[in-house]
Amino acid sequence: MSSSCRRPEHMAPPEVFYNEEEAKKYSQNSRMIEIQTQMSERAVELLSLPEDQPCYLLDVGCGSGLSGDYLTEAGHYWVGVDISTAMLDVALHREVEGDLLLGDMGEGLPFRPGMFDGCISISALQWLCNADKKTHSPPKRLYRFFSTLYSSLARGARAVFQIYPENSEQLELITSQAMKAGFTGGMVVDYPNSSKAKKFFLCLFAGVSGVLPKGLDSVSSDRGVSNQAQFTAQRSRYNNMKGKSVKKSKDWILEKKERRRRQGREVRADTKYTGRHRKPRF
Amino acid sequence: MKLLTHNMLTSHVKGVTKGYPLIIKATEVKVNELEFNPQFVSRMIPKLEWSALIQAAEWLEQSQDLPSALIPNYENDEEFLRKVHRILLEVEVIEGCLQCPESGREFPISKGVPNMLLNEDE
Numbered sequence: 001m002s003s004s005c006r007r008p009e010h011m012a013p014p015e016v017f018y019n020e021e022e023a024k025k026y027s028q029n030s031r032m033i034e035i036q037t038q039m040s041e042r043a044v045e046l047l048s049l050p051e052d053q054p055c056y057l058l059d060v061g062c063g064s065g066l067s068g069d070y071l072t073e074a075g076h077y078w079v080g081v082d083i084s085t086a087m088l089d090v091a092l093h094r095e096v097e098g099d100l101l102l103g104d105m106g107e108g109l110p111f112r113p114g115m116f117d118g119c120i121s122i123s124a125l126q127w128l129c130n131a132d133k134k135t136h137s138p139p140k141r142l143y144r145f146f147s148t149l150y151s152s153l154a155r156g157a158r159a160v161f162q163i164y165p166e167n168s169e170q171l172e173l174i175t176s177q178a179m180k181a182g183f184t185g186g187m188v189v190d191y192p193n194s195s196k197a198k199k200f201f202l203c204l205f206a207g208v209s210g211v212l213p214k215g216l217d218s219v220s221s222d223r224g225v226s227n228q229a230q231f232t233a234q235r236s237r238y239n240n241m242k243g244k245s246v247k248k249s250k251d252w253i254l255e256k257k258e259r260r261r262r263q264g265r266e267v268r269a270d271t272k273y274t275g276r277h278r279k280p281r282f
Numbered sequence: 283m284k285l286l287t288h289n290m291l292t293s294h295v296k297g298v299t300k301g302y303p304l305i306i307k308a309t310e311v312k313v314n315e316l317e318f319n320p321q322f323v324s325r326m327i328p329k330l331e332w333s334a335l336i337q338a339a340e341w342l343e344q345s346q347d348l349p350s351a352l353i354p355n356y357e358n359d360e361e362f363l364r365k366v367h368r369i370l371l372e373v374e375v376i377e378g379c380l381q382c383p384e385s386g387r388e389f390p391i392s393k394g395v396p397n398m399l400l401n402e403d404e
Binding site for chain 2: 053054056077079081083088089092097099100101102103104107108109110111112114115135148
């Protein structure tokens with residue numbers, strides 16, 4: 001959570017900033033609880049999980065479990081990862097249902113491939129953009145996080161991150177590393193015209209090109225003004241009626257390679273030669 | 283740490299190829315009670331690495347007549363689902379450590395939370 005005058009990431013690394021005092025604030029400040037719960041609700045909405053089905057979700061930067069509690073209430077089971085022992089202690093004290101892990105998301109997620117039906121992260125990702133140690137390289141850490149997240153997610157799963165981006169460079173850094181790791185998706189901005197209510201949600205799709213949800217707006221949005229920035233790693237044209245790529249086309253080849261990567265198999269890298277049209281006598 | 287999570291965890295240290303499954307050395311285990319949700323359990327069973335689950339149950343001495351191989355048509359066997367529910371979600375490791383089968387590196391578990399933080403060189 002960033003205060004109105006200063007950004008927490010500039011003050012100290014997360015495991016230091018979220019000490020016992022700050023962690024206590026989280027469990028007692030009703031306004032914080034309300035905001036975090038609202039954002040968790042919106043993030044789960046953006047996940048577009050199948051209805052009435054309990055899912056297995058990952059909560060990155062779960063902290064004191066405010067977002068996790070919402071997941072439990074929605075009937076899901078979850079695993080939370082956080083770097084601050086003080087925050088996790090509060091979560092244990094509040095007896096959250098999810099399983100907690102002490103870990104640094106920049107070091108990568110320690111899971112087998114294809115385990116989770118979805119991932120949410122509330123107000124955590126921006127912490128990766130700052131180098132807290134001399135050995136840290138933010139782009140590398142972001143990439144390590146996104147690539148391990150990509151493999152940890154099941155096929156067609158989504159990851160929704162509520163973030164407070166400092167500037168457009170930071171946003172660019174985050175989205176470029178996510179794309180590099182294989183994700184597609186984009187930013188959904190709620191209430192873009194209100195500086196107080198404005199919220200950024202980064203929605204990433206693992207493997208399937210989904211339709212980006214619309215951002216909330218207090219003004220009716222039939223002006224046709226887009227409040228989203230969409231990016232896709234592939235252009236798939238001429239899909240057949242089922243929405244799948246035409247067999248053997250370049251898109252089909254890329255999707256198949258993606259699928260196999262997610263299964264954990266060794267696949268050659270995608271280059272400009274992948275799926276290139278070859279002469280008939282080849 | 284519940285056994286459902288343990289079944290998903292591997293060692294993410296650089297250079298380790300066979301970091302799964304992590305060997306559990308538990309000094310304190312607790313069994314809670316959790317509401318039984320057959321839909322969730324049936325959905326999770328195909329994702330599980332069954333042999334790793336049986337092995338983990340043995341380490342914690344909670345095997346309790348779980349079959350060593352998955353029975354077909356488990357979705358309708360409520361008794362079986364209840365047993366799986368118990369071993370996945372109700373048995374918790376509170377204190378102990380997880381050991382990587384390849385490198386021997388240990389991840390301590392304290393108050394039910396495994397510490398997966400890596401060192402500088404990993």
